[in-house]
Amino acid sequence: MKLFEYQGKELFQKYDIPVPKGKLLTSKEDVSGLVFPMVLKAQVPIGGRGKAGGIRIAGNTDEAKKIMSDLFGMNLKGFIVNKILAEQRVEVEREIYLSFSLDRSRRMSLLMASGEGGVDIESVSDDLIFREWINPLIGIQSFNVRRIVSKLRLSDEEGKKVSRIIYQMYRLFREYDCELVEINPLVITPKGEVVALDSKIIINDDALYRHEDIVMEDMGLTALEKEARRRGISFIQLDGDIGVIANGAGLTMATLDALKYFKGKPGVFLDLGGTDDPEKVKQAFELMKKAKPKVILLNLFGGITKCDTVARGVKAVITKQGIECPVVTRIKGMNEDIAKDILKDAGLITTTSLQDAARRSCETAAGR
Amino acid sequence: MSIFVDEKTTVLVQGATGHQGRFHIQQMLNFGTKVVAGVTPGKGGEEVHGVPVFDTVIDAVNETNADTSLVLVPARFAKDAVFEALDADIKTIVVITEHIPFHDAMEFVHYAKYKDAILIGPNCPGIASPGKTKVGILPNGIFLEGYVGVASRSGTLTYEIVNSLSEKGMGQSTCVGLGGDPITGTTFIDALKAFEEDKDTKAIVLVGEIGGTAEEDAAEYIKEFVEKPVFAFIAGVTAPPGKRMGHAGAIIARGKGTAKSKIEAFRKADVKLACFPNEIADLVEQYC
Numbered sequence: 001m002k003l004f005e006y007q008g009k010e011l012f013q014k015y016d017i018p019v020p021k022g023k024l025l026t027s028k029e030d031v032s033g034l035v036f037p038m039v040l041k042a043q044v045p046i047g048g049r050g051k052a053g054g055i056r057i058a059g060n061t062d063e064a065k066k067i068m069s070d071l072f073g074m075n076l077k078g079f080i081v082n083k084i085l086a087e088q089r090v091e092v093e094r095e096i097y098l099s100f101s102l103d104r105s106r107r108m109s110l111l112m113a114s115g116e117g118g119v120d121i122e123s124v125s126d127d128l129i130f131r132e133w134i135n136p137l138i139g140i141q142s143f144n145v146r147r148i149v150s151k152l153r154l155s156d157e158e159g160k161k162v163s164r165i166i167y168q169m170y171r172l173f174r175e176y177d178c179e180l181v182e183i184n185p186l187v188i189t190p191k192g193e194v195v196a197l198d199s200k201i202i203i204n205d206d207a208l209y210r211h212e213d214i215v216m217e218d219m220g221l222t223a224l225e226k227e228a229r230r231r232g233i234s235f236i237q238l239d240g241d242i243g244v245i246a247n248g249a250g251l252t253m254a255t256l257d258a259l260k261y262f263k264g265k266p267g268v269f270l271d272l273g274g275t276d277d278p279e280k281v282k283q284a285f286e287l288m289k290k291a292k293p294k295v296i297l298l299n300l301f302g303g304i305t306k307c308d309t310v311a312r313g314v315k316a317v318i319t320k321q322g323i324e325c326p327v328v329t330r331i332k333g334m335n336e337d338i339a340k341d342i343l344k345d346a347g348l349i350t351t352t353s354l355q356d357a358a359r360r361s362c363e364t365a366a367g368r
Numbered sequence: 369m370s371i372f373v374d375e376k377t378t379v380l381v382q383g384a385t386g387h388q389g390r391f392h393i394q395q396m397l398n399f400g401t402k403v404v405a406g407v408t409p410g411k412g413g414e415e416v417h418g419v420p421v422f423d424t425v426i427d428a429v430n431e432t433n434a435d436t437s438l439v440l441v442p443a444r445f446a447k448d449a450v451f452e453a454l455d456a457d458i459k460t461i462v463v464i465t466e467h468i469p470f471h472d473a474m475e476f477v478h479y480a481k482y483k484d485a486i487l488i489g490p491n492c493p494g495i496a497s498p499g500k501t502k503v504g505i506l507p508n509g510i511f512l513e514g515y516v517g518v519a520s521r522s523g524t525l526t527y528e529i530v531n532s533l534s535e536k537g538m539g540q541s542t543c544v545g546l547g548g549d550p551i552t553g554t555t556f557i558d559a560l561k562a563f564e565e566d567k568d569t570k571a572i573v574l575v576g577e578i579g580g581t582a583e584e585d586a587a588e589y590i591k592e593f594v595e596k597p598v599f600a601f602i603a604g605v606t607a608p609p610g611k612r613m614g615h616a617g618a619i620i621a622r623g624k625g626t627a628k629s630k631i632e633a634f635r636k637a638d639v640k641l642a643c644f645p646n647e648i649a650d651l652v653e654q655y656c
Contacts, residue, residue, distance in 0.1 A: 102470065104550045104580040104617070107477050122622060136474045137482065177469050206443065206616060207469035220610075234614045238606075249548060249614025250522025250577055253603035254645050257627075260606045261643060271614045274523075303507030303527040304395075332528065334509065354644055 001203050001216065004043045006085045008199025011176065015168040017183075018195045022087035028068050035088050036060055040067050043083040044076045045220055047120070052076050057089065090195050095185035096152060097121055097129075098166065099200075100173040109134040109173065111166065113148045117185035140170045154188075161194040162186070176214075177207030224290055231283050234273065240265025242365050243293030245284055247272040247300050247310075255299045258354050264362030267293050276305045281313030286321075295326050297361040299354060302333030311339035315346040326364050330357035370497035370542040371517065371562035371569075372460060372486055372554075373436060377501045380405035380428045380458075382449045383440035384416050392440065392505050393417050399502040404432040425456040436460040438494065438503050446490065447472040454483045462503045463489030463553070470616070473551040480553055487553025491616065493523040493545035504545065506530075514539020515568060516652060519559035520575035521546050521582070522615065525603060525645060529575060532649040538656075541569040548615030550579065556586035564594050571597050571656050573648055574639070578604030579618045579625040587633035598639045599651050602630050 003011070009019045023034065024043075042054035049055055054076045058064035064086070074081045095118035103110040111132040116124045130151045132144040145163045154162060165186065173181045182200040189195065203214060221229065228235030234249065238256075242264050246252040249271050256266040268291045270284055288296055300310055311331065318327070327348045331339045340350050351357040379396065383389050384406025393416050396403050405428035406416050412423035422428040425437065437453040439446060439461060446465045453461050454476070461480065468490045480487035488495055494504010498511040510527050512534040520526040523545060530543055544559055546552050556574055563569045572594070576583040583602065590598055605627040607613045609620040620626050634641055640655065642648045 102474075102550060105582070105585055107474055107551050109474070135478060136471070137478045174471060177471050179470075204469050204471065206467040207471065209444065210469075236611055236613065238608065238611075246524075248522060248524025249618060250520075250525030250575065250603050251528060251645075253577060253607060253613050253618070254525055254601070256607075257603060257605040258644060266606055269613060301524050301528045301531070303510060303524065303531075304505070333531065334507070354646065 001205055001208060002045045002220065003201040003203065003214070004045065004083065004217065005041065005199050006043055006083065007215070008201040009196070011172060011201060012196055012199055015172045017165050017168050018193070020087040020090050020195055020197065022085055025068065025084040025086055026082065028065070028072055031061060031064055031068070034064065034086055037089045038064065039087045039089050040064065040071060041085045041087065042071050042074065042076055042081040043085055044079040044081060046077050046079065049076065054081070090187055090197060091189050092187050093190045094188040096162070096188065097124070097184045098169065098186050099180065099182035099184070100169055100178070101180045103133060106133055108136065109170070111144065111148060111170070113152060115152050121184065134170065140167060155192070157192055158188055158194060165194065165196070176211055177204045178202060179204050224287060228287055231287070233280070233284060233287060234271035235287055236269040237291060238266050238269065240267040241294040242266050242361050243268040243270065243288045243291055243296045245270045245272060245288060245296065245298045247274065247305060251299065251301060255297060255354065255358070258358035259297070259362060262359045262362040264358065264365055267291065274305060276309040276313065278313035278316060281310060282317045285314070285317045289323065293325060294365040295328060295361045297357055298327060298329040299357060300331050300333070302331070302335065302339070306334050307331045307339035308335040308342060311342040315342050318346050318348070328357050328361045328364065330354055369566050369568045370500055371559070371566050372488065372542065372544060373495055373497060373501050373503055375500040377436050377460070377503065378402045378404045378432065378434050379436045379438055379503055380407055380425065380432065380434035381438045381440060382407045382425065382453065384408050384419070384421050385411045385414060386440070389440050390416050393419055395508055396502055399496070399508050401501045401503065404434050425452045425458065429456045429458070434458070436503055437462070439463040439465055441465060443467040443469070447476055450476040450487070451479065454479055454485055457483070458485065460486045461488070462492070462494045463487065464492060464494060464505055465489070466491045467616070468549070470549065470551045473549060477551060477553045488544060489547040489552060491549040492547035492552070493526065495542065495544040497542040498540055506543065506545070510534055511543070512537070512539035514541065515570040516540050516573055517559070517563035517566065517569040517571070518543040518573045518575070519546055519556055519563070520544070521548055521577050521617070522575060522603065526575055528645050529573065529601065529648050532646045533652065536649045536653055538649060538652055541566060548617050550617040556582050557589045560586060560589055560594055564596060569596065571599065571652050573652065574598060574600040576600060576602045576630055577615065577618050578607050578613065578620055578627050579615070581624060583630035584633040587637040587639065590637040590639060597655050599642065599648055600634050600639050601642045601645055601648055602627050602634070
């Protein structure tokens with residue numbers, strides 16, 4: 001789960017990482033106790049806020065009020081602004097990049113740093129990015145930090161401050177089960193202070209159960225995706241018009257790919273998982289219907305899951321609630337023949353292969 | 369021969385007494401697996417389908433000759449379960465459990481390395497060598513003894529591919545599910561190395577998906593060290609960046625992990641690629 005900038009900065013404060021003095025605003029009237037000049041930052045879960053007009057500077061109360069009325073309710077790349085972080089402006093001498101993330105290949109935490117902060121790290125050339133890998137069994141060591149800090153061309157005093165921030169970031173990264181803790185930029189002020197101007201934190205969804213202090217905002221999910229999450233169904237909305245229900249994430253992805261091969265556009269990824277529970281099947285179809293696809297493609301492989309049990313569940317929900325669009329099915333595995341009869345009986349289109357099913361789905365969606 | 373497990377493998381099941389544990393112990397016994405013990409804290413002294421249950425792994429190891437553990441415990445207890453097995457000197461551990469926090473997985477993967485143990489998973493269906501043994505939850509009915517080695521990051525998709533191989537009469541030496549998480553103990557490279565050395569494996573099938581660079585790493589390894597023919601299917605050509613496609617590991621993050629990049633890497637390593645899962649069987653038949 002991605003955190004908002006302000007949530008990340010609350011965690012930074014908890015870990016004693018300096019951030020600008022600031023206040024979270026949630027309504028237009030809320031301007032009390034602010035010091036000028038200040039930066040008003042729209043809280044949305046996307047990069048490139050500044051360029052899109054989501055970060056503005058106010059020199060006095062009137063300007064602040066004007067900016068706030070502009071920002072609140074503004075649509076920034078699909079996200080409506082309802083929170084603004086107001087911060088005292090920090091003078092910038094230098095900008096540094098720091099992050100901890102996961103190196104999947106080495107299976108270790110990765111510390112990255114660059115003296116070229118303040119820009120998208122992907123646009124920084126590789127020889128200006130410094131990396132240290134942290135083995136989880138020994139944790140971060142002084143030599144890791146020394147090797148990184150020595151490359152950043154800092155004064156002794158600044159180096160000490162940056163080193164301490166790196167240790168604290170690592171603690172936060174581990175203790176809060178983060179996928180990413182990024183400070184970009186970490187600013188060095190003309191007075192030699194070191195301040196985290198931005199925060200980007202992603203917490204591993206699978207570990208959220210042990211971080212109950214984090215308020216879930218489900219950022220970036222559609223209303224239907226949120227509903228699916230509540231029901232424990234793996235459901236992703238895409239921009240096409242064919243809804244796919246399959247069992248297993250890999251098979252569901254492969255089914256979407258097959259549609260693309262026949263020039264169709266997948267609109268929903270719905271992974272039933274290893275279940276043949278009629279209640280789950282019913283919920284899956286209910287969700288799918290709400291997404292209003294032109295066609296539904298049901299692709300099942302019954303290994304341990306019995307095809308006929310799923311087919312009975314599908315038939316039950318369709319006879320009871322009806323269905324507004326054609327359903328193309330492809331069933332393979334345990335008891336597939338019985339399953340096919342049940343589905344045919346329910347008025348669904350049965351096919352013999354994934355290719356056949358994908359082709360028929362695409363033709364139907366295109367109105368052919 | 370086979371890789372990682374064989375007919376001598378003796379299995380203990382951690383999380384033996386739940387619904388899943390009972391069901392899969394029966395399925396493994398039917399497959400011919402030597403399931404010698406179950407472990408569930410507080411349930412010592414019980415039996416599951418004639419298999420004795422112990423309170424701790426060390427008791428189970430002392431009383432039986434278990435050398436391999438199948439971990440079926442819920443995610444929040446999984447790290448402890450794996451550490452317990454490693455501490456008892458279990459040398460092969462198969463972790464089925466899904467949704468384990470990856471920081472936990474990172475720790476036990478490195479501890480397994482330190483203990484010189486093979487760790488398969490987490491979030492995987494396990495491993496099966498037809499005619500020999502199965503340690504996992506893969507369906508029994510899809511397998512056939514033979515010469516194709518299969519390594520995969522997904523479950524059902526692998527069953528589909530194995531089933532289509534079997535239908536064409538092309539059996540499998542070993543099929544190993546590596547897992548759909550961002551951190552896994554065994555990688556494509558480990559599987560490739562083992563299959564290349566295995567006399568009974570004549571062709572290798574890899575089932576990959578978006579996320580990470582495991583396929584790109586595998587392609588580099590194949591170029592240098594693998595003589596046997598390799599076939600692959602990659603899922604997720606249509607996956608948009610930033611969306612987690614069902615598996616925790618199936619996500620294109622910061623421009624890395626696209627299907628395109630994996631397909632190109634495999635192509636350069638002379639790996640034959642299938643457009644559809646069932647095409648794998650056609651390709652293997654054509655080349656072998």
